[in-house]
Amino acid sequence: METRPNSIEDWPSRAWNLLSKLRDQSPLVQCITNFVSMDLMANTLLSAGASPAMIHSIEEIPDFTPHARSLCINVGTLSSDWLPAMKAAVVLANKFRKPWVLDPVAAGASGFRLNACLELVGMKPTVIRGNGSEIIALFKASLGASKGVDSSHESTDAMEAAKSLAQASGAIVAVSGAVDIITDGNRVVGAHNGVPMMQKITATGCAVTALIAAFVAVDPLHALEATASAFSIFGIAGELGMNMAKGPASLRMHLIDSLYSLDQVALLSHTKITSL
Numbered sequence: 001m002e003t004r005p006n007s008i009e010d011w012p013s014r015a016w017n018l019l020s021k022l023r024d025q026s027p028l029v030q031c032i033t034n035f036v037s038m039d040l041m042a043n044t045l046l047s048a049g050a051s052p053a054m055i056h057s058i059e060e061i062p063d064f065t066p067h068a069r070s071l072c073i074n075v076g077t078l079s080s081d082w083l084p085a086m087k088a089a090v091v092l093a094n095k096f097r098k099p100w101v102l103d104p105v106a107a108g109a110s111g112f113r114l115n116a117c118l119e120l121v122g123m124k125p126t127v128i129r130g131n132g133s134e135i136i137a138l139f140k141a142s143l144g145a146s147k148g149v150d151s152s153h154e155s156t157d158a159m160e161a162a163k164s165l166a167q168a169s170g171a172i173v174a175v176s177g178a179v180d181i182i183t184d185g186n187r188v189v190g191a192h193n194g195v196p197m198m199q200k201i202t203a204t205g206c207a208v209t210a211l212i213a214a215f216v217a218v219d220p221l222h223a224l225e226a227t228a229s230a231f232s233i234f235g236i237a238g239e240l241g242m243n244m245a246k247g248p249a250s251l252r253m254h255l256i257d258s259l260y261s262l263d264q265v266a267l268l269s270h271t272k273i274t275s276l
């Protein structure tokens with residue numbers, strides 16, 4: 001059943017309406033992503049109701065990308081032969097006005113990766129989603145004291161970097177962590193769902209970025225709201241999954257199951273999104 005948001009701040013109703021739309025429309029989401037994340041990302045999209053396609057060959061992009069409702073670009077296992085395919089897909093997404101989302105995995109780990117991420121940021125992503133260290137590396141455009149793909153910062157450490165990056169790039173910038181921060185450079189919203197053990201499953205960050213791509217596919221004109229809703233729903237799936245899990249491996253399974261079966265009552269009572 002569709003619920004009517006009382007105001008822009010009625011986040012639970014907004015999140016439920018977006019998830020219902022996603023389940024009804026099952027948008028095709030093209031993912032050009034790293035080898036580690038492909039499985040969890042595809043299963044996250046499927047359990048949420050979207051239709052994932054991990055298609056990255058440059059030869060296929062002219063035929064395929066125009067049919068996707070949104071695009072997820074993730075540089076986790078970047079190599080020089082993949083970058084032209086990423087850029088070609090982005091050019092087509094922009095040409096056909098499809099939203100696209102960038103995950104700058106380990107942006108500060110090497111010069112090659114940082115330059116690639118900065119080039120992609122310059123190609124007008126709808127949303128950039130990273131952890132604290134990745135968003136700070138992009139904002140400073142410099143290599144960081146890197147822990148690789150994991151963050152050595154809290155999301156709140158990256159608040160000002162996120163706002164500046166959003167203003168400079170025109171993208172919604174989203175920083176994951178204990179509190180997920182989402183900003184358009186002016187407004188700042190926090191999503192407070194999730195459990196710490198989600199950090200102990202590889203590619204949960206990649207998976208939530210893909211979920212954001214699915215949410216912006218169904219509401220491209222409200223990318224900030226779609227991003228906050230995706231974070232909150234992924235976090236709720238983690239909270240419900242944690243009730244049944246014994247550790248990271250079973251949390252991975254129960255998170256996917258909980259996302260698949262998430263109902264209106266659970267979503268409305270668990271959604272925690274606030275202005276920051």
Ligand SMILES: Nc1ncnc2c1ncn2[C@@H]1O[C@H](COP(=O)(O)OP(=O)(O)O)[C@@H](O)[C@H]1O
Nearest residue numbers: 131151176177178194195196198199204205208
């Ligand atoms: N301390 C935490 N408490 C609750 N949820 C968390 C915590 N840390 C990360 N998460 C959640 O785990 C997912 C992955 O985030 P994160 O670990 O920051 O990304 P990445 O894997 O890219 O570093 C996100 O959905 C985020 O909300």
Ligand SMILES: Cc1ncsc1CCOP(=O)(O)O
Nearest residue numbers: 034036076149203204205206
């Ligand atoms: C471990 C690893 N190495 C290269 S990409 C990758 C997965 C990173 O996933 P996430 O950013 O979601 O932790």
Ligand SMILES: [Mg+2]
Nearest residue numbers: 105131205206
């Ligand atoms: Mg990541």
